[in-house]
Structure formats: C-alpha cells, structure tokens
Amino acid sequence: MTRSLLIRGMIAGLLAGLLAFGFARVFGEPQVDHAIAFEEKMSQAAGEVAEPEIVSRETQAGLGLFTGVVVFSTALGGLFSLVFAFAHGRVSSFSPRATAALLALAGYIAIVLVPAIKYPMNPPAVGSPDTIAARTELFFVMLVVSVGALAAATGLASRLRAQHGAWNSALIAGAAYVVFIVLVQYLLPAIHEVPEQFSPTVLWNFRVASLGLHVVIWTTIGLVFGVLAERVLASHRPSYRLQTAR
Incomplete structure (x- = not known):
C-alpha cells in the first residue's frame, strides 16, 4: 500500500x-x-563589464x-x-x-x-555574494529548527490528548511551537542587504x-x-x- x-x-x-x-x-x-x-x-x-550569459534568460x-x-x-x-x-x-x-x-x-x-x-x-540584485554561504546556512538552520519543533509539538499534542482532549492539546502544542519559534528567530542574526x-x-x-x-x-x-x-x-x-x- x-x-x-x-x-x-x-x-x-x-x-x-x-x-x-x-x-x-x-x-x-x-x-x-x-x-x-x-x-x-x-x-x-x-x-563593470557585463558577465557572459551562460544560459539565456529565455x-x-x-x-x-x-x-x-x-x-x-x-x-x-x-x-x-x-x-x-x-x-x-x-x-x-x-x-x-x-x-x-x-x-x-x-x-x-x-x-x-x-x-x-x-x-x-x-x-537577483538583493544580497551580497560574499554572504551567500552564511545566509544559506542560517536559512537551513531555521528550516531544521522549524521542522524539529513541529515534530516535537505533534508529539506533545499526542501525549496531552488523553488528559486534555484533542482540541485543548492541539492549542497547547501550537502555542508552545509559536513561542519556541519566536524565541529562535529573535536569537538568530538578522540579514539586511537590500540596496537602497x-x-x-x-x-x-x-x-x-x-x-x-x-x-x-x-x-x-x-x-x-x-x-x-x-x-x-x-x-x-x-x-x-x-x-x-x-
């Protein structure tokens, strides 16, 4: 199946x-x-000299x-x-x-x-080529943390379901996920590289x-x-x- x-x-x-x-x-x-x-x-x-176009825009x-x-x-x-x-x-x-x-x-x-x-x-044109590696790493850190937090919140809801019911356990787990994500996003460095x-x-x-x-x-x-x-x-x-x- x-x-x-x-x-x-x-x-x-x-x-x-x-x-x-x-x-x-x-x-x-x-x-x-x-x-x-x-x-x-x-x-x-x-x-600056224009770089040769390896793959056409079309x-x-x-x-x-x-x-x-x-x-x-x-x-x-x-x-x-x-x-x-x-x-x-x-x-x-x-x-x-x-x-x-x-x-x-x-x-x-x-x-x-x-x-x-x-x-x-x-x-294109937004973001420095010198920071692309760091930006990519931070993005994937945020991605992994978000998926891991969602899995943990799902497990928490399952454990609380018997005691608090499906709806209340989902609300508690959802709130825990949001609080954790807000904290992580606050701690991770911000990137502002948009040209004026x-x-x-x-x-x-x-x-x-x-x-x-x-x-x-x-x-x-x-x-x-x-x-x-x-x-x-x-x-x-x-x-x-x-x-x-x-």
Whole structure:
C-alpha cells in the first residue's frame, strides 16, 4: 500500500508542479526581470563589464523553470505521501482527506512560511555574494529548527490528548511551537542587504509571488493526494486496519 501511496503522491506533486509553473511564469518571472534590469543598470553605472550569459534568460524562465519546479514538486509529493503513510491512523484519527490537508498546512507553515519570516526570499540584485554561504546556512538552520519543533509539538499534542482532549492539546502544542519559534528567530542574526535604490514594490511582489508559488504546490498536493489516498485506503481497508491495530 505504501508503494501505491507513493505513486499517487508523485502524481499529485506532478500536477502541483504544472500549476506552480504557470503561476511562476505569470507572477514571479516579471519580478525577476525587473530585478535583473536593476542589477544590469547598477553594474553599468559602476563601470563593470557585463558577465557572459551562460544560459539565456529565455531558457531560465522557460525550460529551466519548468524542470526545476516540476522535479521539486514531484519529489515533494513523494515525500509527502511517505509522511502521510506514517501519520494517518497513528498521529490522528481524521479522514485521509483531512489528514492530507492538515499535513499540507503544517508543512507549508514549518517548511516555507516560518523560515521565510526570518529569512525571506530575495530576487537577483538583493544580497551580497560574499554572504551567500552564511545566509544559506542560517536559512537551513531555521528550516531544521522549524521542522524539529513541529515534530516535537505533534508529539506533545499526542501525549496531552488523553488528559486534555484533542482540541485543548492541539492549542497547547501550537502555542508552545509559536513561542519556541519566536524565541529562535529573535536569537538568530538578522540579514539586511537590500540596496537602497532597489524598488520596494518589486521586492514585495517577488516575495509574495514566492510564497504564493509554494501555496499552489502545497495546496494542490494536500487536496489532490487526499482524494487519491482515500481511494487507495478504501481498496485496502481490511489490511490497513490490521496494520494500524498492530
């Protein structure tokens, strides 16, 4: 059954990638073009020689973007299905659709939104090349901490459920997660490397488009996979009940 869920997770991820590619082309790429134009203008003003274009902008915004988004979404859908296979019937007693939707929401918050609050996505021309390694390390530290805190909060809610009920235990665990994340984000160093002349509108639109791209991916995976998983579990219901009972 896990294999069937994995295949359907990758199918949901593939569909999410196709939708996300269309979203990125319409809302994300125009902001990238504005940022590149700003970068070229600043380079010319500084008298710097333009670097040779190894990959054309058309390829980057077309085939390159399509390949990257679709491969990422398909892989994410597969990982999502494995997490679902572990969580459903163990972490909660919700239906497959509800479990998939909650996992998608939790994944978006922990993997995308929380790290982006501290270290938001930046377009070209924003950020110094000298600090890219440090910025990458800090972003992944925030990502790992967020995912680990979510796992700990889920375990806390499970332990408190018998004594406080499902709703109260979820509120307590959620509050603990928020307090811990706020503390970590306060302690981690901030990075401010936006050029003074850079358009705040372009920066805002790029960051909104980046978050929206992931909204499309996670929402599509959560909803589509929930429907597909429900059908798989319905066809394997006797064996699945026996497995979860063990």
